[in-house]
Amino acid sequence: MSTAAAHHDEHHAHHPSGITRWLTTTNHKDIGTMYLVFSLIMFFIGGAMAMIIRLELFQPGLQWVNPQFFNSMTTMHALVMIFGAVMPAWTGFANWLVPLMIGAPDMALPRLNNWSFWILPFAFTLLLSTLFMPGGAPAGGWTMYPPLVLQTGNAFPFLIFAVHFMGASSIAGAINIIATVFNMRAPGMTLMKLPLFVWTWIITAFLLIASIPVLAGAVTMLLTDKFFGTSFFSAAGGGDPVMFQHIFWFFGHPEVYILILPAFGIASAIIPTFARKPLFGYSSMVYASASIAFLSFIVWAHHMFTVGMPLAGELFFMYATVLIAVPTGVKVFNWVATMWQSSMTFETPMLFAIAFVVLFTIGGFSGLMLGITPVDFQYHDTYFVVAHFHYVLVTGAVYALIAGTYFWLPKWTGHMYSETLGKWHFWLSTISVNVLFFPQHFLGLAGMPRRIPDYAVQFADWNMVSSIGGFVFGLSQILFVVGIVKCARGGKQATSQVWEGAHGLEWTLSSPPPYHSFSTPPAAATIEGGMR
Amino acid sequence: MTTSISKLARRGSAAALLLSPLMAQAAWNELNLTKGVTPYSETVYDLHMMILWICVITGVLVFGAIFYSILKFRKSAGAVPAQWHESTLVEFLWTAVPAIILVVMAVPATKALIMMEDVSNSAMTIKVTGYQWRWRYDYVNEGVGYYSTLAKPSDTARQLDSGIDPASVENYLLEVDNELVVPVGQKIRFLTTAADVIHAWWVPALGWKRDAIPGYINESWALIKEPGVYRGQCAELCGKDHGFMPVVVRALPEAEYKAWLEKMKAEQAPATAASAVPALSVAASR
Numbered sequence: 001m002s003t004a005a006a007h008h009d010e011h012h013a014h015h016p017s018g019i020t021r022w023l024t025t026t027n028h029k030d031i032g033t034m035y036l037v038f039s040l041i042m043f044f045i046g047g048a049m050a051m052i053i054r055l056e057l058f059q060p061g062l063q064w065v066n067p068q069f070f071n072s073m074t075t076m077h078a079l080v081m082i083f084g085a086v087m088p089a090w091t092g093f094a095n096w097l098v099p100l101m102i103g104a105p106d107m108a109l110p111r112l113n114n115w116s117f118w119i120l121p122f123a124f125t126l127l128l129s130t131l132f133m134p135g136g137a138p139a140g141g142w143t144m145y146p147p148l149v150l151q152t153g154n155a156f157p158f159l160i161f162a163v164h165f166m167g168a169s170s171i172a173g174a175i176n177i178i179a180t181v182f183n184m185r186a187p188g189m190t191l192m193k194l195p196l197f198v199w200t201w202i203i204t205a206f207l208l209i210a211s212i213p214v215l216a217g218a219v220t221m222l223l224t225d226k227f228f229g230t231s232f233f234s235a236a237g238g239g240d241p242v243m244f245q246h247i248f249w250f251f252g253h254p255e256v257y258i259l260i261l262p263a264f265g266i267a268s269a270i271i272p273t274f275a276r277k278p279l280f281g282y283s284s285m286v287y288a289s290a291s292i293a294f295l296s297f298i299v300w301a302h303h304m305f306t307v308g309m310p311l312a313g314e315l316f317f318m319y320a321t322v323l324i325a326v327p328t329g330v331k332v333f334n335w336v337a338t339m340w341q342s343s344m345t346f347e348t349p350m351l352f353a354i355a356f357v358v359l360f361t362i363g364g365f366s367g368l369m370l371g372i373t374p375v376d377f378q379y380h381d382t383y384f385v386v387a388h389f390h391y392v393l394v395t396g397a398v399y400a401l402i403a404g405t406y407f408w409l410p411k412w413t414g415h416m417y418s419e420t421l422g423k424w425h426f427w428l429s430t431i432s433v434n435v436l437f438f439p440q441h442f443l444g445l446a447g448m449p450r451r452i453p454d455y456a457v458q459f460a461d462w463n464m465v466s467s468i469g470g471f472v473f474g475l476s477q478i479l480f481v482v483g484i485v486k487c488a489r490g491g492k493q494a495t496s497q498v499w500e501g502a503h504g505l506e507w508t509l510s511s512p513p514p515y516h517s518f519s520t521p522p523a524a525a526t527i528e529g530g531m532r
Numbered sequence: 533m534t535t536s537i538s539k540l541a542r543r544g545s546a547a548a549l550l551l552s553p554l555m556a557q558a559a560w561n562e563l564n565l566t567k568g569v570t571p572y573s574e575t576v577y578d579l580h581m582m583i584l585w586i587c588v589i590t591g592v593l594v595f596g597a598i599f600y601s602i603l604k605f606r607k608s609a610g611a612v613p614a615q616w617h618e619s620t621l622v623e624f625l626w627t628a629v630p631a632i633i634l635v636v637m638a639v640p641a642t643k644a645l646i647m648m649e650d651v652s653n654s655a656m657t658i659k660v661t662g663y664q665w666r667w668r669y670d671y672v673n674e675g676v677g678y679y680s681t682l683a684k685p686s687d688t689a690r691q692l693d694s695g696i697d698p699a700s701v702e703n704y705l706l707e708v709d710n711e712l713v714v715p716v717g718q719k720i721r722f723l724t725t726a727a728d729v730i731h732a733w734w735v736p737a738l739g740w741k742r743d744a745i746p747g748y749i750n751e752s753w754a755l756i757k758e759p760g761v762y763r764g765q766c767a768e769l770c771g772k773d774h775g776f777m778p779v780v781v782r783a784l785p786e787a788e789y790k791a792w793l794e795k796m797k798a799e800q801a802p803a804t805a806a807s808a809v810p811a812l813s814v815a816a817s818r
Contacts, residue, residue, distance in 0.1 A: 060698040060705075062690060068772040141769045147746060148729040148771060235747020241730060242745060276607070278617035306732060306767075307743045308724075308750035311649045315642060322634050326627060333626045336594060339601040341614040346606075354602070358595055365587035372637065374644035375580045377740035378565060381732060381767040445565045447736045449767045452775030454690055456705045457698055458562060 015515075023118075026110030027515065028095045031117050033412075035092030036405075038120060040481070042084030043398075045128070047474050049077040054436075054470035057463050062454050070453035071139035076131070078142035082259065083166040084124055086393070089401050090262045091116075091173040094201050096412060098177060100506035100513060101195045103186025103522040108179035116172035123165030130155035141451065143252070144219065146233040146244050150226050160223045167212040174205035174212075186505070188524035192283065195504055197265030199286050203293045204261045207254040210297070215251035218244060242307050249300035257296045259393060261289060263360075263400030264331055267353050269504070270407050271335050274350035275342035276501040281334040288327035288334075295324050305376045314373045321371035325364070332361050347499075348422030352403035355430050356396065363391030366441065381451075384444025390437045402429075402480065409484065410498045414512040415491035421483045428476035435469030566736050569762065569783070570754050573739025575644045583637060648740065651751045654721035658712070662724070662731030662744035662766065665773035669712050672723070676796045682776045683707035690776060706763040711780040715789035716756050724750045729771060735764035735779050743768055756783040 015021055025031060052073050056064045065073070095113065099106055107113050130137040135153020138144075144159070152159065181194070181202050194202075221232040222244070231237020233244045264285075272279040279285065301309060301317040309317075335357050344350070366388035370379050379385060402425075409417050439462040444450075448459045455463065494511040505522055506513070567577045605611045657672040663679075670677035682690075686705050689696035698704040714720055724733050726744040734741030738754040741764075756762075764779040784792065 061694070061696070062692040066692050066772075067775065071769070071772060071774070139772070145730060145769075148769065151729070151771065235745075241747065275605075275613065277613040278615065280617050281623055282617070284618075284623050304743075306741055307745065308748065311645065314645055314649075318641065318645070319638060322638065325634060326630050329630045330623070330627055332594060334623075336597050336601070337622070338617075339598065339605065341611075341616075342601070342605045343607045343611040343613040344602065344605055345608070346602075354598065358598060361591065361594060365591060368587065369580070369583050372579065372583060372641045374641055374648055375576050375583070377648070377742075378576055378580070378736065380741060381734075442563045446562050447566070447764070449734070449765050449775075451769045452765075454698075454705060454775050456703070460699075462562070 024114070026106070026114050028099050028107045028110070028113065028517070029412075029513070029515075031107075031113050032092045032095030032097075034117050035088045035095060035120075038117075039085050039089035039092060040484075042080050042088070042124065044477070044481075046077050046080035046085055047477065049073045049080065050470065051474050053077065054467040056453055057455070058467040059464060060455055060457050060460050065453070067453045068136060068139055071141075071451065072131070072137040074451050075138050075140065075142050076127070079127060079138075079162075080124070081393075082142065082255075083163075084120075084127075086259050086397050086401070087166075087170060088120060090201070090204070090259075091170070091177075093197075093262065093266075093401070093404055093408075094173070094177050097408065097506060098180055098198055098201065099184070099517050100411075100509065101198050101504060102181060102184060102189055103505050103518045103527070104180060104184035105516045105519050107176050108183050109176045112172050113176050116169045116176065119165050119169040119172075123162045123169065126158045126165065127162035130158050133158070143245075143248060144222065145248075146222060146225065146241050149222060156226060157223065160219045163219050164216055167216050170208050171212050174208035177201055177205045178209075186518065186521040186527060188527045192286070193527060195265070196268035196279070196282070196285055196289075197262065200261040200265035200268075200289050203289050204258050207258050207261070207293055207296065211251040211254040211258070214247060215255075218247040218251065221247075242304075245304045245307060246301065249303045250297070252303060253300040254293075254296045256389075256392070257292060259397045260360075261293070263356065263397050264289060266400040266404040266407075267335060267356055270349050270353040270403055271338050271357075273407075273499050273501040273503070274347060274353075275339050275344050277338060277342035279334070280337035280340075281330070284330055285334055288330045291327040292324060295320060295327070299324065302371055302373075302376070305373050306380050318371060318373040322368060324371075325368050328364055332357060332364070345500075347406075348417070348419060348426055349403045349407035351423070351426045351430075352399050352406065355426070356399040356403060359391055359395030359399065359430075359433075363388055363396055366391065379444065381449055382444035383440040383448045383450055386450050387437050387440035387444060390440070394437070395433055405480075405484070407499075408506075409487050410494035411506060411509075411511050411513070413488050413491075414494055414510075415487050415489075416494050416498075417483050417487040417491065421479055421486070425476060425479040425483060428479065429473060432469045432472035432476060436466055436473050437469070439463075439466045439469075568737045568739045569756050569758050569760065570738050571757075572644070572648055572754070573737060575647060576739045579640055579644055582640070586633060586637065648752070651721050651753045653719060654753055655718040656715075657721045657723060658714070659723045659725070659749075660712075660733050660744060662726035662728075662733065662770065662777075664728050664771050665766075665777040667712075667731075667733070667766075667777060667779060668727075669710075671793070671796075674793060674797065676793065676800055678710050678796075678800075680708045680710045680712060680780070682778060683709055687776070703763065705776065706765070706778045706780065708778055708780045711761070711782040713782050713784060713789060713792050714756060715786050716759050716783045717786065719753055719755045722752050722754065724752070730768050731766050731770045731777070732768035733764075733779060734767040735762050735781055737762040737764075738781070741767045756781075759783050759785055 056070055133154045138152050138155050138159045140149035140152060181198060224230040225232050231239040233239050233241050268279055268285060299317060299321045302321040370376050370388060406422055443459055443462050448455055496510055497507045508526055565577055565580050567574055659670040659672055661668040666679050666681040668679050685701050686707055689698055689701045724742045724744040725748060726746045731744040732741050733744055740752060742750050742752045760783055762781045766774055766777045
């Protein structure tokens with residue numbers, strides 16, 4: 001820790017200032033910050049779309065928007081949140097933390113790093129510009145099923161190229177993380193000593209490299225079907241609309257683990273810190289993550305049980321799907337065992353991490369239910385599914401992102417955040433997010449399909465409750481931004497270790513860390529000391 | 533004045549109903565899956581309840597352990613952290629036990645799926661075709677077929693800023709001009725397909741939904757046990773009016789169904805004579 005000051009080196013003054021600094025930077029921390037700020041902006045844009053959805057669904061009848069615009073909102077909300085908010089946020093975390101956690105000076109491929117970030121503003125300019133085009137933004141669902149998606153107007157090529165750009169950015173980011181972890185670990189940092197966040201990100205990076213090109217292929221076939229006379233997905237031309245769904249979900253299911261695996265890493269960092277007890281079952285956590293990643297490639301058709309598959313296919317995908325409950329259960333049990341006989345305190349990151357474990361598990365339960373094919377024939381494409389994936393993505397991925405932000409914010413900024421503001425943010429969010437999403441289970445079971453702008457009156461009560469929860473949850477996130485801005489601007493000086501129970505290399509550097517992180521590799525003893 | 537009185541009366545009767553078992557049933561229907569009216573839907577309901585209870589019990593145990601830890605193992609209460617961090621036996625157990633529970637769940641699930649996929653020995657066949665945004669029903673080998681579209685009162689009320697209170701429209705968004713009429717007590721085979729984009733035909737009381745896909749013909753079946761009207765909706769996003777193409781099934785006793793079918797045959801006979809492929813010609817004329 002005291003040696004950290006010596007890491008400050010002369011290069012510090014050489015980087016350009018002002019906007020050029022951000023345009024040309026190859027520094028992992030600057031790029032990490034840009035990713036995180038970008039994702040926060042997208043979180044609010046996607047959130048605004050969700051507010052429009054909940055406003056229209058506040059009561060039966062159409063009061064605010066027409067059905068076509070409503071469909072654009074559900075489509076764009078998903079694309080913006082998945083590709084604009086959650087995925088870049090994870091890459092931002094990886095940029096900031098991976099070099100610090102493995103004892104490296106920076107990422108392995110710094111120029112690629114700059115490029116992979118700067119693709120994103122262009123991708124989302126393309127995507128968001130469609131809101132102002134004749135025919136409106138894409139409205140065929142983020143899953144882009146043909147033939148419906150081929151009815152998209154002027155927005156169509158913009159959608160395809162935006163997806164291509166997002167994919168290129170993700171692949172570049174994934175390559176960089178793999179190259180960094182495999183080549184730049186400090187001496188003595190063996191793979192089975194890696195912090196779990198690094199482990200889960202490595203697995204995520206392989207999922208990205210394996211799955212994103214499949215998505216790119218699928219959307220390119222859509223493009224040629226629309227403009228170049230091919231019939232990949234048109235039955236009238238000898239093609240097959242269901243084939244798109246198979247290809248899309250071969251990407252799409254690994255994608256959901258791309259969104260959640262780094263969250264497992266974050267929970268595995270935060271819970272032991274505030275429990276003051278080593279993580280239970282480190283190696284089983286690694287093996288469970290790898291098993292989940294493997295299984296994620298052989299379960300895709302559970303998203304499309306109702307397309308009419310052969311019995312053998314339905315059985316295979318049901319068995320493979322419910323099998324994921326085993327490694328996921330191991331993870332949850334390990335977190336609970338870490339808390340058992342520990343000595344916990346409940347700072348904001350810990351509150352969000354515990355809520356993550358509880359609420360993600362609820363999403364896991366509904367996921368198990370959805371995996372049972374014969375019952376999925378009822379649940380499929382209802383609000384039960386909407387409730388399920390918002391529990392795993394909002395109270396799962398987003399909660400882990402928020403927990404991680406509070407956890408490392410003192411390290412990143414050098415200042416402590418306001419604990420009072422953080423606790424308000426936690427309690428308002430956690431109460432409202434359950435008011436928002438729990439009743440959607442009821443709506444789905446009672447028979448309300450998803451992606452509808454208006455509904456029969458028997459669904460009115462729970463929709464109103466859900467919308468109220470939505471408005472409060474949306475407004476609560478302003479507290480998050482206020483907390484971050486206040487912390488970035490000043491506050492109590494953070495120590496190197498920040499948290500009493502913190503272990504790991506990033507806590508041996510000053511807060512904020514020197515510009516080139518570890519310019520000399522940390523000692524082997526430091527690595528051993530950081531192993532918890 | 534009159535409106536406020538009628539509102540008050542409505543509330544009063546609602547309060548009275550709340551106490552009756554009927555209302556309790558209605559409230560339960562707003563929370564849980566329907567049991568439905570077919571052998572398959574009842575199987576699905578039982579399966580759903582079994583998995584739900586497994587999840588609830590697991591949840592109580594896991595969340596119980598978390599909340600117990602939060603109360604008991606807190607630093608402010610003087611808890612001292614243990615340093616153990618692995619146990620092969622425990623880790624083996626919580627891998628093996630969930631796996632066994634999954635097998636227990638998979639057995640009835642497999643049986644239900646085999647039941648659903650067995651469309652043999654059906655008494656009649658109805659072809660369901662999805663269009664943007666209506667359904668067409670064809671009674672195969674009977675020469676009877678027609679379109680089914682959202683009923684006019686709902687369609688008027690659902691327009692943006694129509695000013696009509698949806699609660700004042702009977703079966704708002706769940707009413708059609710021409711219902712699908714079927715007999716009770718017979719195994720009906722449904723063939724689903726679509727003419728433009730993908731739709732999904734869903735009636736919760738039958739226990740399943742099935743995608744209607746252009747170029748595909750999907751098979752499924754239902755045996756409705758009780759006469760009644762069963763409502764559902766399109767379940768696959770199919771464009772701007774996806775929310776406005778309901779399904780209404782009227783199940784009649786055998787004799788009444790026969791009478792209805794004869795009447796329809798008589799009505800549609802001239803059209804059939806005029807064209808060899810009535811369904812297609814109607815579609816083309818639109």
